[in-house]
Amino acid sequence: MILTVDVGNTRIKAAVFEGDTHLESFVFDKIELEKKIKKILEKFETIDYLVVSLVGDVEKQSFVAFENQVKVHFVSHQDTFPFINNYGTPKTLGIDRMVLAAGATLLYPNQNRLVIDAGTCITYDFIDEKNVYQGGAIAPGFRLRYESLHQFTAKLPLLTLQSPETYIGKSTSESIHSGVVNGLVYEIDGFIDEYKAACKNIIIILTGGDAVFLAKRLKNTIFANSNFLLESLNQTFQYKIKND
Template identity: 30%
Template sequence: MNLIIDIGNTCVKMVCFNDGKVIEELRSDKDDVRALQGFCGRYNFVRGIYSTVSDISSRYLAMLVSLPFEMIEFKSGITPIPIINKYSTPHTLGSDRLAAAVGASCMQPGKDVLIVDIGTCVTFDFVSATGEYLGGNISPGPTMRLKALNNYTDRLPLVERIGTMQDFGYDTETAIRSGVMNGIKYEIEGYIHYFLAKYPQLFVYLTGGVHLNLHFSEKISIFADDFIVPKGLNRILEYNNENK
């Protein structure tokens, strides 16, 4: 069994994999050592991998390195991966973005793949049919946009992401929420249309903590997968184990 730990900006996702299949997922607050201990105590893990896009406490790190099985850290530009990374500054590439690219590419080998992750940020990452990660774009996520409207104006309120939405808001709250969420929706649809015009056999993976209803007139291969990053990390772990 493999232990996969994806440490994001807001929470930690721990996933147990067995023979490439997800057995259980547990989400916890960052630096929650008890959650890590409890999860590890339920399974007979033989190896593991962790990835982080934020700082973690020395206590949590000490727990990771003291686990009674091999545990590696996934570092962009350093840890070997089963695809070719064409990013010009590989060490600065978010490990979660690269892991998602690996996960999607390994599930659709020989296909052009676009990965859209909607979370703290909205990221777009592309892997070619030849297995080359060509890069991607980063845009502010929903909460960041809502906070920016409040922080950089004198009178606009801070609005929750979840709530009533219209094509056109009927008051300030719905105008902000509809503007932000529909703006992200149209942004994503625009990216997919653009890439589809260049790559007609494109596969699209949607992941992250925010779910949107996207609409397309043409037939498009779109998959929602909340485990695209853990799947990529699991494949990277297996790849490194195979090539010791």
């Protein structure tokens, strides 16, 4: 049994797997980390491995504390991955992006894959049908766009995510929501259109905290799975065990 943990920029997500079966998911704040992990290990006493994707600012020691109960593995660039990394600066490629690429490679063989992770940042990762990771893009997500409008202007208010009724804002708040939400939707659809024009036999995978919100607004057909990174962590670790 495997407990996968994704430490992101904003929150921590975790999931328990028995083989390929997803048993339960958890979402919590960073300050709750040790308490929550302890409760999960108490609930699922047969967990053998704690597999961590560490992007956010959480110390490894918080996980090492559980080494007397389970085997702890931090996914790193030294792990075995099921794709060839053709990134120009491979050591700077985020572990979360590598895990997503690995999951897409393993779960959707013999296809071109574009993984879009909609969280604090929006990341785009392309793995071709020959299992070569080619690169992608990084852009600010919803929260960063709202915050930048507030922080770098004198009078614009700080708003939180809200769906605009129309693309024509009739007030400052409506205009901000239209610009942020519609702008990001147009951006994602535009990226997808570019990839679809360049590649046949391509699957689009949308994941991340804002995946559900975005999935209903995109014109392109996508596969939306907010737990894709956790599932990919499980798949990547199983691949490592079999191929090391």
